[in-house]
Amino acid sequence: MDFRQLKTFSSVAELGSLSKAADRLRIAQPALSRQIKLLEHELRAELFTRNGRGMVLTEAGKLLLARTAGIVRQLDQIRDDIQSQAGSPSGRVVLGLVPTVSYVLSARLARRTVERYPGISLCIVESYSGHLTEWLHRGEMDLAVVYGPSADLHLSMQALGRDSVVAVGPRGSGLSRKKRVEIDWLLRQKLVLPSHSHGLRALIEHAAAKRKMRLDVQIEADSFRVLTSIVEAGLGFTLLPPSSLREQVADGRLEIATIAKQGPMRELLVAAPIDHPGSAATAAITALVRSETKACRDEGLWDIRLG
Incomplete structure (x- = not known):
């Protein structure tokens, strides 16, 4: 060979x-x-x-x-x-983004890459954390923005921040009228969640276990767009960052409510394979991810606590 x-x-x-x-x-x-x-x-x-x-x-x-x-x-x-x-840095960079981050960052990152680094060919792949970490381990991806906890991933990590989540329901669910709900109330509802291999599911399962509650998950969806469309159809509630739902909430297709007493937070990480150093192009894209995340926070587009 x-x-x-x-x-x-x-x-x-x-x-x-x-x-x-x-x-x-x-x-x-x-x-x-x-x-x-x-x-x-x-x-x-x-x-x-x-x-x-x-x-x-x-x-x-x-x-x-x-x-x-x-x-x-x-x-x-x-x-x-x-x-x-x-x-200037050149070469191909394969960047993975979880869907909720992709919604906020992907177009901005693409634009900044074209403007600042014409020699970099950027390939953005959108999927849940479980898939992205698997591709990083297999060496098929250079970099990914995923949800933690970092101790479980066995990758090279940089903390990006902590992302809050809100209760999400369909039109007429009453969430926008309530504005705030208790986590115990939400966990008793019919839920639409990703399957067990993904970070959002683990976060919610952990919250339920602390309260010795059993979740009612009738439908699983390993696609962000499928998940939100199922909630829109009135088949259950879910939890997601509000930054990823601006259009659906503005159009009245979804309703959201904050979670009382500081709801679950998700650790957001920039991850890379641990067994080989990244390229100069990968380092440039990592810096762009960090700067655009901060810009989104400063512009009020993303309620993230920077790490």
Whole structure:
């Protein structure tokens, strides 16, 4: 195996298409296909199945990707850092954002990156903390903004701040009239929450356990947009940061209420893989995340207590 073959394999695996990988790598598709076949011949295993949906990893392909994704990213970063020494940071940065943070930050980060760092190619991936930390561990992502606690994640961490959450319900739920509710009342309602692998669920489960209460979770949703649409449909309540709900609340689609006696707070972290140093481009994006978070707080767009 050589780096060129692994780079080709990684790109095809990520994009699921030879033609898309050829466009990204600026290599003719027949040459790309030949590299994959040579790699498969050397490993004596098929790495992809080819069907109408494109290139799908086999079990052998999944194993190879898990073992080599981090290596490929590190070699790319070495090249980018050497090239960055002569000028401003350059290279590709894959940044993960939890959905509630993505709502506030993603467009601002994209704009600032274009303005300040034209040599950086920024890829923003939105998902819950559980998925983002898994991708960081596998070396498929350079950086992510996730929810703690930090002791459980085994990653390189920088504290970003603490994010408050509010009770969220559908139109007509009475939350906007109440303005403030007790956490015990909220935990007795029908709830719509992410599954157990995600930070928001752990936070609420912990609050219920302290009160020896059992949650009534009839529907789970591992998508922020699905979760809020289910609440809009009147099928339950949830807890989310108010900064991520401005449009739905302004339109009257959702109602919110603060939680009495200081409700649950979430530790917000900037996380990176612990086993290799980040590139100059990654450091630049980390600094942008911190500066834009502060700007959002100062502009009243995000009620976050900075770390």
